[in-house]
Amino acid sequence: MQGVPEQFESPRDAAQFLHPPHRPGVELYRAHIVRHAFDPHTHEAFGLGAIESGAERFRYAGADHLASAGSLVLMNPEALHTGRAETEDGWRYRMIYLDRAALEEITGESGWWFADAVRPDPTRASRVTALLDALWHARAEPLAFDGLLLQLLETLRDHAHVGRPEGAERTQRFGGVIDYLHAHLDQRVSLESLAAVAGLSPFHFLRRFRDQYHVTPQQMLMALRMHDAKRRLGAGESPADVAAATGMADQAHLTRAFARRYGVTPARYQRQVRG
Incomplete structure (x- = not known):
């Protein structure tokens, strides 16, 4: 591109x-x-x-x-x-x-x-x-x-x-939030909607989430989006379709975000894993 x-x-x-x-x-x-x-x-x-x-x-x-x-x-x-x-x-x-x-x-x-x-x-x-x-x-x-x-x-x-990892109980507190993020990768997600899933006030949720995962919900969302992009690219979907499915503004946005996290562009990654 x-x-x-x-x-x-x-x-x-x-x-x-x-x-x-x-x-x-x-x-x-x-x-x-x-x-x-x-x-x-x-x-x-x-x-x-x-x-x-x-x-x-x-x-x-x-x-x-x-x-x-x-x-x-x-x-x-x-x-x-x-x-x-x-x-x-x-x-x-x-x-x-x-x-x-x-x-x-x-x-x-x-x-x-x-x-x-x-x-x-x-x-x-x-x-x-x-x-x-x-x-x-x-x-x-x-x-x-x-x-x-x-x-x-x-x-x-x-x-x-x-066996059961240390901290597993704490991680499960926000399991519903992570599931919600997975289900809404192609959408804009608000702090209020995530807090409602967790049953907390918005900024109380934000502080607790950050303390648990050491990233903000937005950083988590982007990480999940790019992981899903990897999966879709590996399955043969076009970068343009992947961008739309993962909530990116366009293919160029996907390319920049993907390269910053995995070190290769979506097109290059797809060529490598599909040979």
Whole structure:
């Protein structure tokens, strides 16, 4: 689209996504980021990976985290996060995003969650990096891919907790609000309407919501919109249709918002994951 770049502003930044055709709920990602700063976003999936070189600083669960080379990155579903380089040469990393249902099917366990978003563990980080690289190259060999996928989760198993996550009760307080946002992604949403769902006065709700999720309802709404945009683009919908379905003013608005959160334009993302 005229006037909209197909890549990062800095030629030093690069990111790629990949979906294995045979395994729904799995997304591979690799990137080298130097200049770009990611707006708050969510993958609504487990985000598991390792830092190969450099260091990243990001906000997650209301706190700053520093992930340097040799660190594992272990994010729970629905958790909004940011990301920016902490070193002059940025950071190089690989991730896999696994829907909760996909992880449970692969492991045979339910209720995984991670207490620490960053775990320094050079030996295991090297193993995770190698497995993620092998997965990237095994995408056309389903049997090999699935075996590697199980190995990856077994490698991370003892960092995971199984059972009810800490703070689950607090998160459920606003479950109806999150459902409401999901149902109204293509509409303008007012503070009053969200507060009514929560049964609170508008600004009392705003303060409580911010305290719980560490973002405003508008930031949450935009993160949910962009995650839905990813899903729709992966299913083959046109960027113009996706813009309309996710409440964007137009396709250019979608492109800017999507790139700020995922590092690629909608058109480039769609080409990558649909091959």
